[in-house]
Amino acid sequence: MIEDPERLVRAAQGGDTLAMNDLLDQLTPYVGRICGPIALSNGPDATQEALVAVFSSLRTLKEPAALFGWVRAIAVREAIRVARQEVRQVAADLAELPARGDPQLAVDIRDTLARLSPEHRALLVLRDVEGLDERAAAAVLELPAGTAKSRLHRARASFRKAWGS
């Protein structure tokens, strides 16, 4: 049975370490979906760092109902930080990427994402994985709305160029 995450947060804040274990079960796939596309090969490191930040400051979460929004902000921040440490930053030249329909689709997507900056990847994740609107995505990244909009435009243009859509 999947337990209510808000109840788990309250129990964990009250000192129940089994509730912490069960909460980790629920948060890991969510954080992994955010950190994976942003931190790419460093996704497991970013996921670990994000969840370490979540659990070491869980006591400070005053509104358990806000859990996933709070975790999302931490995960994006940690994923960008870890991804920036990756020296292998490639300029956004997408001309030689494989076309859509290639059997190595998942590998190709990873390759496409790798050619974007961590900040651009974070915007795509917030819009396309998390479904946030531009204003909310900008707020998570602490960016002016105009900056987020122009970055998103560039990220989408890169994807269109890569996938021919």
Add this chain to the structure above:
Amino acid sequence: MTDNWPTADLDHVRRLRVLAAGIPGATVTERVFDAAPNHVWDLMWGNGTTFTEFQTDMSQVERLERDQDRVRMTVRSRYGMRAQLEGVVSPGWCWLQSRFLLVGMAAAEEPGGGTRVALTGGVRVPGKAALVPIGVRRESNKSLDRLAEKL
């Protein structure tokens, strides 16, 4: 659109680091062994039979009930005290608590070969997610030394 996007996961050792980070006083002791994860885990847990041989401060499992990955057990310490532990056990993962004790064990395949083992736990501040930070690393190292001897 995002079905094929990459995702990231945590292995059991990373899970242990995460939970320990949320418990003041907890430390994580790790070591890599040149053996397969299932063999290492058999010596660490072994359906509860090898648990007290691996955990150097435990002497006997007096009762063990399982419901899938949920476990309730009564263990006796080598000092004669009993503890009612409850928690979760699955291959490579063990997380047990009583009012006064916490036991965390993890084993995961190490990239490049072997198995990384991580341990945490100790005496709880009663009922709290906090440990009394005395002798924890020493006990964990004893357990890992014992495991090395058996391997």
